[in-house]
Amino acid sequence: MLYKRISFDKFEDGNGDLVPIEFNEVSQQVPFDVKRLYFIKCNKGDLNRGYHAHRNLEQVIMCCNGSFILELDDGLGNVEEVYLNEINEAVHIQGVKWRILKEFSEDCLIAVLASQPYDVADYIREYDEFVAYVKDI
Numbered sequence: 001m002l003y004k005r006i007s008f009d010k011f012e013d014g015n016g017d018l019v020p021i022e023f024n025e026v027s028q029q030v031p032f033d034v035k036r037l038y039f040i041k042c043n044k045g046d047l048n049r050g051y052h053a054h055r056n057l058e059q060v061i062m063c064c065n066g067s068f069i070l071e072l073d074d075g076l077g078n079v080e081e082v083y084l085n086e087i088n089e090a091v092h093i094q095g096v097k098w099r100i101l102k103e104f105s106e107d108c109l110i111a112v113l114a115s116q117p118y119d120v121a122d123y124i125r126e127y128d129e130f131v132a133y134v135k136d137i
């Protein structure tokens, strides 16, 4: 698998759902120190996002509302798709993976936990460069 699934606890009480995520060594709910959180809000019909890989970044990606498909590619011929549509279901990405975010539902809200601060130099945005890079590591 090009990713690992994480299921966070979900508390449903008839008045909505609550998903707590603790960032500490004891709980270890997230397998890295979280340095950054960002949200992506999309709608049905929006253009695909991503089309890049990271040299040195771990991420936990989840869909807080709606749904979308995350496509992952290891540059070695393996491509996998994950459908995310549950507030407590997440995907842990480690290593250099090309990603495409696509097929957003209406009111799709994506949350991403990242292991590093934003660094434009960490991105590989050319597919050929990505394939050459993974073959070299």
Ligand code: T46
Pocket (backbone or CB within 6 Å): 036, 038, 040, 049, 050, 051, 059, 061, 099, 101, 112, 118
């Ligand atoms: C990823 C997928 C899942 C910042 O200024 N700081 C940030 O932390 C981020 C993530 C982005 N930006 C700026 C850079 C661009 O001007 O936000 C703009 C949109 O970023 P980008 O085109 O990279 O967005 P996506 O949705 O294609 O990719 C993002 C993340 O960049 C990427 O790490 O894995 O979400």
